[in-house]
Amino acid sequence: MHFSSFIPLFSLDQADLSEIRLIGSDVDGTLTHNGKFSYDFISTLLNLQSAGIKVLLVTGRSAGWVSALVNYLPVAGAIAENGGIFLHPNGQQDLLSSIPNLSKHRILLENTFHQIKQLFPNLQASTDNQFRITDWTFDVDDLSTDDLQAISSQCRQMGWSFTYSNVQGHIKPPHQDKATGLDTVLKNQFSDLISQQVLTVGDSPNDEAMFNPDLFPISFGVANVRHYQDMMLHLPQYITQASEFAGFQELAQLLLPNSVTDDSM
Known part of the structure; x- marks a missing residue:
C-alpha cells in the first residue's frame, strides 16, 4: 500500500474530527523538531487542553526520562517504553507488562x-x-x-x-507495544471514551501498532513516516504535509475550534 491511497491532512476539515477528545502521540520525530521541543510546543498543548482535547504521550523513551515530561507538560499522562509503563501526572506509575521479577x-x-x-x-x-x-x-x-x-x-x-x-x-517482552499499552490505559483511565474519540499519531516503526485500524481507526502520520513506509505492515490512515512537530501542528489546527488553516501549507 502506498501513501497515495491515503487521505492527505489538508483535505480534511474540522468537522471530520469534531468528536476527537484524546490524542495518543509519539514524542521523538512527532512532537519534536530536530530532536528538540520548539518554542510553540507548550502553547499548542495548552490550546488543545483548552479545547477539551487531552494529549497522552506514547513514547519509547525510558520511564525515568518520561517522568520529568509528565511533571512539567500539560498532558494527561504518558506511556513509556513502548507500552511498558504508564505514568500519571500525579507521579503514580502503573506497570503495563506482566513482569514478576x-x-x-x-x-x-x-x-x-x-x-x-x-x-x-x-x-x-x-x-x-x-x-x-x-x-x-x-x-x-x-x-x-x-x-x-x-x-x-x-x-x-x-x-x-x-x-x-x-x-x-x-x-x-513479547506483546509489549504502544497499541497494547494505550488500549489498556484507555480502558483503565479513560473508559468514557469510544474509539472514534481517540486519535493516534506517530512517525516510525515503533508507532506501527497504533496505526492498526482494527484497534485505532483514526490514525495520522507526520510526513517523516514516509521514510519507513516499506518497513511497516500498518500505515497511518492520514498523513500531514509537514514533518515532525510542524506536521503535528497541522493536525492541531484542524482539531482546534476557530483556528485558521493556511491553504498554502
Missing part, C-alpha cells in the same frame, strides 16, 4: 543485548538504560534495514520482541 528481568535483557552484540560488535547500549524498567535499548544510527531485521529475528529466537524508532532499538 523486575531485577531478574533487567539482567535477562542485558544478557540478551550482549548476545546480540556478539553478532553486531559495534552496537552501543543507550545511555538511558539505567532509567528503564521494562526494555533495553541501543543506538541505531549506524544500522541498516537488513541489520535491524536480523536483530529482530534474533530477538524472537530468544523469546523477546523488538522494535525501533528514529532514535533507538528496543528489546522488550
Whole structure:
C-alpha cells in the first residue's frame, strides 16, 4: 500500500474530527523538531487542553526520562517504553507488562543485548538504560534495514520482541507495544471514551501498532513516516504535509475550534 491511497491532512476539515477528545502521540520525530521541543510546543498543548482535547504521550523513551515530561507538560499522562509503563501526572506509575521479577528481568535483557552484540560488535547500549524498567535499548544510527531485521529475528529466537524508532532499538517482552499499552490505559483511565474519540499519531516503526485500524481507526502520520513506509505492515490512515512537530501542528489546527488553516501549507 502506498501513501497515495491515503487521505492527505489538508483535505480534511474540522468537522471530520469534531468528536476527537484524546490524542495518543509519539514524542521523538512527532512532537519534536530536530530532536528538540520548539518554542510553540507548550502553547499548542495548552490550546488543545483548552479545547477539551487531552494529549497522552506514547513514547519509547525510558520511564525515568518520561517522568520529568509528565511533571512539567500539560498532558494527561504518558506511556513509556513502548507500552511498558504508564505514568500519571500525579507521579503514580502503573506497570503495563506482566513482569514478576523486575531485577531478574533487567539482567535477562542485558544478557540478551550482549548476545546480540556478539553478532553486531559495534552496537552501543543507550545511555538511558539505567532509567528503564521494562526494555533495553541501543543506538541505531549506524544500522541498516537488513541489520535491524536480523536483530529482530534474533530477538524472537530468544523469546523477546523488538522494535525501533528514529532514535533507538528496543528489546522488550513479547506483546509489549504502544497499541497494547494505550488500549489498556484507555480502558483503565479513560473508559468514557469510544474509539472514534481517540486519535493516534506517530512517525516510525515503533508507532506501527497504533496505526492498526482494527484497534485505532483514526490514525495520522507526520510526513517523516514516509521514510519507513516499506518497513511497516500498518500505515497511518492520514498523513500531514509537514514533518515532525510542524506536521503535528497541522493536525492541531484542524482539531482546534476557530483556528485558521493556511491553504498554502
